[in-house]
Structure formats: structure tokens, C-alpha cells
Amino acid sequence: GSSPASGLWLKLCALPLPVWAHQLLVVPLMHRSRALARHVVAGGLVADPVSGTNDTITVTDNRTGKSYTLPITDNTIKANDLKQVKSPDGAPLKTYDPGYMNTTCCISKISFIDGDKGILRYRGYPIEQLAEKSSFVEVAYLLVYGELPTAPQLAEWNRNIMRHSMIHNDMYKLHEAFRYDAHPMGMLVSALAAKGTLHPEANPALAGQDCYKDLALRNKQIVRILGGGPTIAAIAYRHRIGRPNVPSNADLGYVENFLYMLDVLHEGPTEYKPHPTLVKALDVLFILHAEHELNCSTSAMRHLASSNVDVYTATAAAAGALYGPRHGGANEAVLRMLERIGSVERIPQFVQDVKDRKEKLMGFGHRVYKNYDPRARLVRKIADDVFAICGRQPLIEVAMELEKVALNDEYFVKRKLYPNVDFYSGLIYKAMGFPEDMFTILFAVPRLAGWLAHWSEWIDDPDNRIYRPFQIYKGEGIRDYEDMSVRKQKVDETATAMKYSNRSARRAASLGKQ
Numbered sequence: 001g002s003s004p005a006s007g008l009w010l011k012l013c014a015l016p017l018p019v020w021a022h023q024l025l026v027v028p029l030m031h032r033s034r035a036l037a038r039h040v041v042a043g044g045l046v047a048d049p050v051s052g053t054n055d056t057i058t059v060t061d062n063r064t065g066k067s068y069t070l071p072i073t074d075n076t077i078k079a080n081d082l083k084q085v086k087s088p089d090g091a092p093l094k095t096y097d098p099g100y101m102n103t104t105c106c107i108s109k110i111s112f113i114d115g116d117k118g119i120l121r122y123r124g125y126p127i128e129q130l131a132e133k134s135s136f137v138e139v140a141y142l143l144v145y146g147e148l149p150t151a152p153q154l155a156e157w158n159r160n161i162m163r164h165s166m167i168h169n170d171m172y173k174l175h176e177a178f179r180y181d182a183h184p185m186g187m188l189v190s191a192l193a194a195k196g197t198l199h200p201e202a203n204p205a206l207a208g209q210d211c212y213k214d215l216a217l218r219n220k221q222i223v224r225i226l227g228g229g230p231t232i233a234a235i236a237y238r239h240r241i242g243r244p245n246v247p248s249n250a251d252l253g254y255v256e257n258f259l260y261m262l263d264v265l266h267e268g269p270t271e272y273k274p275h276p277t278l279v280k281a282l283d284v285l286f287i288l289h290a291e292h293e294l295n296c297s298t299s300a301m302r303h304l305a306s307s308n309v310d311v312y313t314a315t316a317a318a319a320g321a322l323y324g325p326r327h328g329g330a331n332e333a334v335l336r337m338l339e340r341i342g343s344v345e346r347i348p349q350f351v352q353d354v355k356d357r358k359e360k361l362m363g364f365g366h367r368v369y370k371n372y373d374p375r376a377r378l379v380r381k382i383a384d385d386v387f388a389i390c391g392r393q394p395l396i397e398v399a400m401e402l403e404k405v406a407l408n409d410e411y412f413v414k415r416k417l418y419p420n421v422d423f424y425s426g427l428i429y430k431a432m433g434f435p436e437d438m439f440t441i442l443f444a445v446p447r448l449a450g451w452l453a454h455w456s457e458w459i460d461d462p463d464n465r466i467y468r469p470f471q472i473y474k475g476e477g478i479r480d481y482e483d484m485s486v487r488k489q490k491v492d493e494t495a496t497a498m499k500y501s502n503r504s505a506r507r508a509a510s511l512g513k514q
Contacts, residue, residue, distance in 0.1 A: 002480050013369055018054065024093055027077075028379075032195070049201075051506065052156050055071065055072050056069050056070060056072055057069070057070050057072060057077065057083055059082075061085055061093075063087060063088055064086075064087075066085075068084055070082070074104075074107075076104050079094070079095055082094065082095065094285050094470055096472065098301070105294070105299075105302075105467075106294070106461065106463070107147065107380075107463070108294075108457060108459070109123070109457070110122070110123065110143060110291060110293075110450070110453050110454060110457060111143075111291045111450075113292070113293050113368050115368040118373065118374050118418075120292070120374050120375065121292055122139060122143060122290070123142050123143065123146055123147070124240065125142070125148075127287075127374055127375060127378070130142075130287055131287050131288060131378050131490070132449040133222070134287065135254075135283055135287075136155070136254055136255060136283050136286040136287050136290065136446060137157065137158050137161065137253070137254045138154055138200075139287050139449065140157075140161075140226060140290065140449035141153070141154065141157050143290060143291050143450060143452075143453040144222060144449065144452060144456060157223075158253075158254070160223040160227070161226050161227040161254065162227060162248075162250040162254065162257065163222050163223075163250060164226070164227030164228055165227040165228065165230065165231050165248035165250055165257060166247065166250065167195075167228045167231050167232065167248075167502035168195075168198050170194075170198065171191055171195065171228075171231075171232060171362055172235060172245055174188060174190070174191055175236065175239045176192070176239075178190075178239060180239075180242065181240070182236075182239070182240070183437050184233070184240055184440075184441045185319070185322075185323040185328075185437070185440050185441060185444070187232075187236040187239065187240075187321055188232055188233060188428045188441060188444060189316050189319045189320045189323060190316075191232045191235075191236070192225075192229075192232070192312055192315050192316040192319055193316035195225075195228065195232075195312050196310045196311070196312025196313055198225070199221070199310075199312070201217070202217060202310060202311070202312075203310040204308045204309070204310060205310065207307075212311075212459050213459075218415075218456060218459070221311050221458070225311065225312070225315055225448055225452060226448055226449065226452065229444075229445050230246050230254070230257065230258040230261065230445050232248075233260060233441045234261035237262055237438055238262070239263075240435070240437070240438075241435075243265075246260075246261055248261060249261075249269045252273070253283075254283075255282050255283040255286060256273070256274055258445070259274035259278065259279060259282065260272065260273070260274055265384070268291045268352055275389060277385055277386075277388075277389050278386065278390075278432060280385075281382045281386050281428065281432075284378065284382055285382065285425060285428070286445070286446035287446070288375040288378060288379065288421060289421070289442075290445040290446045290447060290450050291447070291450030291453065292450065293368070294454075296322075296324070296326070296327045297318040297319070297321040297322040297328070297447065297451065298318065298322070298447075298450060298451060298454050299321075300317050300318045300321040301314050301315065301317070301451040301454055302454055302455070302458050303317075303467045304318075304465065304467045305454075305455050305458050305459065306467045307466055307467075308466075311452070311455055314451075314455060315448065315455075318451045319444050322440060322443060322444050322447065328440040328443045328444065329440055330362065330420075330422040331363075331422040331425045331429070331439050331443075332387070332426060332436050332439050332440070333362040333363075334362045334363035334422050334423055334426045334427075335426040335427065335430060335436060335439075337359075337360070337361075337362045337363070338395040338398050338399055338402075338427075339395065341398050341402070342398070343398065343403045344397055344398055347402055347405055348399055348405075350402075351402075351409065353403055355411055361406065361417065362422070363419060363423030363424075363426075364406060364412065364415070364417040364418060364419055364423065365415070365420065366419065366513050373420040373421050375417060375420075375421035376418070376419045376420055376421050376423055376424065379421055379423075379425050379428065380423045380424050381423075382428060383396065383428050383431075386428050386431050386432060387431055390431045390432055390433065391431065393430060395427060395430075396427055399423065399424065403419055403423070406417075406419075425439075426439060426489055429442060447492075453469050475512060
């Protein structure tokens with residue numbers, strides 16, 4: 001049965017599995033006769049309402065008739081415990097989970113998300129309180145060290161970060177090598193990796209695998225990256241728009257200095273200061289983007305850290321993951337969607353096209369949140385402050401009406417498609433004059449804090465192992481090598497086709513190879 005009185009049945013895995021895997025029955029530890037009486041449906045997990053035992057499950061493998069008792073800790077079972085469940089030919093059982101849809105890979109104390117209730121907390125503090133009362137630099141300290149700093153601690157932390165906003169001159173030379181139209185994220189990823197070459201004493205491959213156990217050395221890399229990140233981002237921006245670089249002004253605040261490096265021209269540090277309302281708005285956006293549990297880029301950070309590569313290469317990899325349009329490029333996609341809609345009058349047709357799968361609704365829904373993204377509410381409030389200074393974006397009416405329609409349409413409500421943090425952030429960035437290719441940069445700079453917090457936590461984790469998942473091999477069996485003289489073509493030429501430029505076509509014609 002499926003009622004509470006007879007037990008709760010859950011699917012062990014929603015993904016396609018071999019037939020034998022669906023013959024597994026998973027039940028909690030209970031009296032054996034009662035368990036056998038309830039072996040009715042294959043592939044279920046049953047909670048025993050009689051004994052109340054919920055810290056173990058019993059797996060009965062219908063292929064062999066054997067049963068195994070597995071411990072449950074924090075509502076998870078260890079994948080290694082499944083190795084004792086073996087097929088008739090002795091192969092240990094594994095789980096199959098592309099995209100990590102239901103996989104827990106670490107224990108963390110950094111952030112908490114309850115997607116069903118729309119809750120996000122950093123180290124236990126609600127994101128709403130931090131956005132209202134804290135600053136990004138203070139939040140970065142909280143994420144890395146687990147507690148809010150005292151006034152002297154915050155002052156020292158801020159001093160160290162800002163001191164490292166002055167970066168090596170080689171970083172400026174590196175950017176000169178990029179094309180004028182290079183994407184800022186491509187430059188950021190490259191520069192973060194290159195920055196590691198300047199610090200061989202902080203590279204486990206050169207300084208010894210235990211070098212990061214030295215907390216002083218570890219902390220120095222953290223402030224180097226947090227301090228240098230905005231400077232590298234500003235260099236990429238100014239290179240992109242053809243402006244000469246300017247040095248960091250370490251007397252300013254973190255976000256204030258970032259905006260200063262983006263925008264100052266002939267005025268110099270004494271005559272130019274970014275508008276305080278815009279500084280505050282971007283500071284809050286930095287707080288909202290600082291950390292978000294094991295998303296794609298943070299998982300990449302941990303994945304690389306498991307190999308004990310240097311923190312700069314790991315951070316570059318995390319930034320590379322963020323560069324992907326499925327992850328950090330979402331707010332750009334929202335802006336393009338709103339531009340396609342164009343006016344409030346065209347929203348009904350767009351909504352119908354979404355239902356007919358002719359269009360995609362960007363900025364709604366989230367892999368984790370099945371409720372209103374708490375960050376989205378805060379971003380919506382920031383928008384009005386920014387528009388009051390920089391002017392109201394024409395697309396804001398389209399965005400507000402689209403949000404209203406979607407939140408009241410049963411099609412979207414039933415699918416739990418609520419606005420996420422990307423829905424309004426792109427409009428804010430556009431109002432502030434940022435080109436669209438800078439949007440992901442504005443995501444990456446604050447996320448440095450979250451990545452570094454996870455990196456440091458992973459170093460100290462007693463379960464730290466190099467990531468090495470398995471695969472299900474379904475390729476060819478053993479084959480003997482064939483001599484070229486008897487080999488038949490088996491790969492169609494369309495599979496190896498590639499695009500050639502007109503310049504290459506001109507050369508090929510001249511060489512008679514067209």
C-alpha cells in the first residue's frame with residue numbers, strides 16, 4: 001500500500017536502469033517475516049510505521065535472494081555500502097545518476113537551501129538579513145571562516161583583501177595579448193589560471209602536497225584571489241571597451257573600488273567616486289551571488305581541489321563552468337527574451353508559445369527552488385533604487401507584467417515556475433550600463449568567496465578523496481587491429497565534417513584541393 005499506515009514507497013532511481021536493477025527491493029530493517037510479506041513491488045523504499053526504525057534499510061536482491069542491511073546517516077546511504085550487493089556473477093551494485101540529480105558528495109557547513117520553502121542561509125544566517133544589514137566583505141569572511149567577524153577582525157580582513165587588489169604587472173601584460181573583442185569571461189578564466197604561475201610556493205605540485213595545511217599560506221591565497229579578482233575583471237572590461245588600465249584604489253571599499261576601476265577616466269582617485277546608491281546596490285547583488293551550495297561551478301571547484309591542484313587553477317575551472325550558458329549566462333538569456341517580447345501587448349502570445357514549446361521562459365524555475373527564489377525578491381527591490389539613478393529600463397514593464405501573468409497562470413504555477421535571481425538582475429546591470437558580456441563577470445567576482453569557502457572546507461574534510469566516478473561501458477567488445485589494406489570505411493564523412501572559412505577555401509582553390 002501507499003498510505004502512511006502501510007509504508008511510504010519511493011522510487012530508488014528515476015533514471016533508466018538495467019532490468020536487473022529494477023528487481024531490487026529496499027526496505028527498512030524490520031522483522032523478517034513482516035518484510036517478506038511486504039515484498040510486493042520491486043524498486044521501492046519502505047519506511048516501517050510499526051517499529052519506527054529509520055536509521056537502516058534492508059535491501060533484498062531478487063536476483064540472488066540475499067538481503068543486506070545498510071545504515072542511513074543524514075537521510076543518505078553511502079554508495080560504497082552498495083558494493084556488498086552483488087550480481088550473480090559477483091559484480092558490485094552501483095548507482096547511475098547523470099547530472100547528480102540525487103547524489104550527495106560531501107558534508108558542508110557553508111550554506112543551506114530549502115528549495116520547497118524558498119529558504120537560503122549562509123552559515124545559518126538568512127540571506128534577507130545579510131542583504132539588509134551586512135556587506136559583501138563581511139559576508140565573504142562569514143563564508144570562509146564560519147562566523148561573523150568582530151570590528152577589528154573585519155578591518156584587518158578588509159585591509160588584507162584591498163592590499164591584494166594591487167596585482168602583478170604581468171597580469172596587465174597578459175591582457176594586452178587578447179584580441180580587442182575577447183569575451184571578458186574568457187579573459188578572466190585565463191588570467192586566474194595564469195595568476196597561479198606567479199606563486200609557485202602555493203602550488204602543491206611544486207611546494208609539496210601538504211602545503212595548504214599551512215593555514216597562513218592558505219589564507220594568503222584566499223585574500224590574493226578575493227582582492228585580485230575585481231582588478232582582473234576591471235582590466236578585462238577596460239580592454240574590451242578600449243580604455244587604458246588604471247591601478248586599484250585600496251582606500252576605497254571593495255565594491256566601490258571595483259566600480260572605480262571600471263569607470264574612472266581623467267579625474268583620478270581624488271576627484272572620482274562611484275555613486276553610493278549604485279555601490280550599495282551592487283554590494284547587495286554581490287552578497288546574493290556569493291554562494292549557492294553545490295552548483296555546477298562550485299562542484300567544479302571541489303572536483304579540481306580533490307586532485308590537489310593549486311587553488312588558482314581550481315578557481316579558473318570554476319569560472320569556466322560559470323561561463324557556460326546553462327549556469328552563469330542565464331541573466332543574459334532573460335534580457336534577450338524580454339527584448340524578443342518587446343512590449344506588454346505581445347506577452348499573451350509569448351506565454352502561449354511557451355506552452356506550445358515554441359519559446360523558453362527564461363528567469364523562471366530553478367533546479368533547487370520549487371518556490372519563489374528568495375534572492376529574486378531582494379533583487380526586485382534593488383531595481384527601483386538603480387532605476388532612480390540611471391533611468392528606468394523600458395523592458396521593466398514587460399518583465400513585471402510577464403511575472404504577474406506567470407505567477408497567476410495555472411500552467412506555470414502547477415510546474416512551480418517562480419522567478420529566480422536572474423530574472424531582474426540582467427535589467428539592473430543593463431540600467432547601470434554594463435554590456436551584456438559583463439553580466440557573467442558580475443556573477444563570478446562575488447562567487448569567488450563561495451568557491452574559496454568550499455575549497456578550504458574540502459581541504460580539511462576527512463573524507464577528501466580524488467573524484468573518480470565510474471561509467472557504464474556499452475562500447476565494442478575486444479577487436480583485433482586491422483591492417484589498412486583490408487580496412488573498410490565505417491565512419492561516415494559527415495561525422496568528420498568541419499567548417500572552413502572563405503580564406504581557407506581560397507587557399508584550397510589555389511592549391512587545387514577544392
